[in-house]
Amino acid sequence: MEIWLEKKDCTGCGACKNVCPKGAIEMVQGDDGFKYPSINQNKCINCGLCKKTCPILGKAILDRLDTPLAFAGWSKDENTRFTSTSGGIFTELTKPIINKNGYVVGASYNEENLVEHKIANNFLELDNLKQSKYLQSDTKNIYQDTKKLLDNDKTVAFCGSPCQIAALYKFLKKDYPNLLTIEFICRGMNSPKAFKAWMSEIENRKRKKIKKVWFKYKENGWKTSPKRTRVDFSDGTYQIYDDYKNTYMVGYLESNLYTRKCCSSCKFNTMPREADITLADFWGITKTLDDDKGTSLILVNSNKGLDYFEDIKENIFWQKRDINEIYKGNSCFTTPVKTNENSDKFLRELNDKNFSYLVKKYSKKTFFQRQKDKIKYYLKNVVKRN
Ligand SMILES: Cc1cc2nc3c(=O)[nH]c(=O)nc-3n(C[C@H](O)[C@H](O)[C@H](O)COP(=O)(O)OP(=O)(O)OC[C@H]3O[C@@H](n4cnc5c(N)ncnc54)[C@H](O)[C@@H]3O)c2cc1C
8 A cells, every 4th residue: 555645635643553454554753743654565465444544535424413503611610610721611521421430532741741642531531631732642542442442332532633533433434322522623733843842942941841731821811811821840830921922822823833734624624523522612702601711612513412411511501502603703613724834944944943933933923013912912911010
């Protein structure tokens, strides 16, 4: 077998690696820091399963509601809500599964502070899956491991990006009654190479090791949280990187400098959605449902998703909303982001140049716009304080 996709179209979901009966496919890191499949021709028996399983070449057929049901909501548990990215609905949906000795699959930091998919079977492990990590997660053998649990009649909730959910269904070849899938509206996956370079810059400047990165730190509110990241260090201290000083989120949200190429032509941000439930920030929600602590958008796409949602209703605040409200606040629901045309250069130059310098160099904002951001930041944070 030869690889059937151009690199720019591959999502790196890893379904092909998982399905190969001979272990002939490895996901290998490219110069851009993303992983791509590589076939060992000595092991390959040309069965074609890899190509057949690729979600880019066709999605699984799933039983989905004609019109998904939209809700706004948040966890009634203040701590869950504060420590989650939006309204904490992921944790509320999966807590009952852990309580009944089921399993939850999601993205967790590993020992290098990069992200990979892991399986949680207790609350401590579930806590590690919580929160958005804005870089691509390594799926390793997660579809195989999930299938083993499902075939053993375990209840599993699998959470991932829309392309990872599509990959799971293609790998499984069917839906399982004991499987709940949860996806999020996805703005695009960032290169682990960029994330690593940003972390190294901080570690070198601070002369201490990073223990954890907490994106969208909601200390000063949810609406301004996208550019507020809390970095915890191994000596017990932490630093908040905010606004224009948060160069990692600036490079992502303002310039799409290190989003994977395939995200520009995402095939999975369409209706009907693949997952049973889609979660997101309910940007643009009416003021009466926005106390700036985080409001989730909950989109129920299947009857199974509805059953799970009904079960958690007493633990959350919720309100039914018109599905059309989603479109105005969350363009990534249907429209892919456009990866920056200088992305390759940026990621190549990272080999010997400073991360924040390169973000400035390739920023879509002009020098004057950046100066304006600095003045605004100063007025907000320094003048207000005095
Ligand atoms: C890369 C990325 C882009 C996003 N883009 C948008 C957007 O444009 N608009 C929007 O409204 N919402 C977006 N979200 C979703 C949003 O940030 C919240 O994750 C979502 O609203 C659920 O929030 P929560 O409070 O219920 O749960 P949280 O506790 O925040 O749950 C997050 C869940 O996502 C999983 N997850 C986290 N990081 C990754 C990752 N890198 N890869 C795969 N799975 C992961 C976790 O395992 C967990 O299950 C994005 C999330 C990510 C990870």
